[in-house]
Amino acid sequence: MKKFLLFILLSLVFLLTLSNISHAFSLITDDTELNWYFVNRESGKTPEAPKESIDFLREYDAYYVGDTDSKVLYLTFDQGYENGNTNKILDILKEEKVPAAFFVVKPYIKTEKNIVKRMVEEGHLVCNHSSHHPSMATILDNEKFSKEFTEVEEEFKTLTGIDMPKYFRPPMGKYSKNSLKKTKALGYKTIFWSFAYKDWLVDNQPKEDYAIKKILNGVHPGAIILLHSVSDTNTKILKTVITELRKEGYEFKSLKDLPE
Template identity: 60%
Template sequence: MKKNNLGNYLIIGFFALLLGVIAITNSNLFNKSKTQILDSDLSTTEYNWYFNPREDHKQPDPIKEADFFKSYNTYYVGDPNEKVIYLTFDAGYENGYTNLLLDTLKKHNAPANFFVVKSYIENNKDLVNRMVKEGHLVCNHSKSHVSMASIDNIDKFNEEILSTAKAYKEVTGKEMPKYFRPPMGKFSERSLKYTQDLGYSTIFWSFAYVDWYDSNQPSHEEAKKKIYSRTHPGAIVLLHSNSQTNAEILDEVLTHWEEEGYTIKSLDYLTDKKTS
């Protein structure tokens, strides 16, 4: 009788354990399915980042129809009560002006943040290493400079960011700072979520002007007037490093900002990762 009871207990225990394993497996599958459903439910509508410029030295209002951006570790401006400027340069290719930009930044002890594509890293190793050596952040601008909102496959999406970070590490021996600027300012709710899932902050901007056409550069006076009139506390300033005008006026612009009481900080300061 006792042996029969023991056998029954063992059988009951076995089936209880089996049911527990099945329950855990189903739970994991459910959670995985739930995650996939949540990701697929995110909007893929493509938006173009913009802000509403103002010339009273107050922060501009950002895009209204896509205010979900605030939920995805995204920045376009800093503290409105702090006279700090975050100077960023987008670099899709080298046009011969970056050394001059770096010379000027060094003169003013001003840290900048360069958003570069993968080919820029591979084709300009000396410049990238100089940026890092002189205290600038070299950040991620994607592999192919495509709209991240247009990429349906998550592996292809991740490849745009991760392959660029890999190229940076191969050239510098360091991990790439986890700041991402979406090419052309194009984004969707899903692309911001995927970027955040990779551990990156998305960096938009609160100032930009048309400075990227090599054959149609703004005049010095036109550029300075626009920059000075729209400067504001916490500004994330987007310039392009291929611009001859930017390279030639940067010394004067930095001097003007210093006289106005502004300091230049890196994105690490903006995101509270460290003081700089």
């Protein structure tokens, strides 16, 4: 009798949980602000994308992984501001012949002209991270939305004389179905990530051994890696990480090589 009552109780809890999940998803609209995340599986396996958006990521050219059938990695950096590390990172990438994508905001282009020009000259992609770093999901006015892209494009072209590559990283990982749709309409691919860790707090940097282990254990075939160049730790460990990943059979590719 007790086992039967326990079974009934657990069944009710399960049904209530399903009901709550269903209700939560029913409240999501095309303009609902969502937060990017991924669910890790066992080491070396592709993480799962958010359940609330997995159905429409591909429709709107949104990537969080690349070629998951090959041991390839895509290295990306978010450039909110300069902390004295980017030239050191570029030195390592040049020495190791590794391509990377740097997602920049408009103020970064204005204040770090020489670094941005160096990125381009050395074959890296300098990509769009918005003009003012807002949550794109909250900008419902189409003109304001577009300006977050075009102001960065114009600043970049004024500096370099070339068009900005059409890759966009949503600030703070915030997005909506409509923001992805509008981003695609502007000709962009949205680039999320399948690996990141807490590396951006300049006054609370992770230990080097921890960071190396975290990255090596977190990557998988086709991983889009997000690092922050403000991190002193990332700068110190980057060469080691590249070397160790190559030992494991990985190669680094450009976002230009993402599968269609």
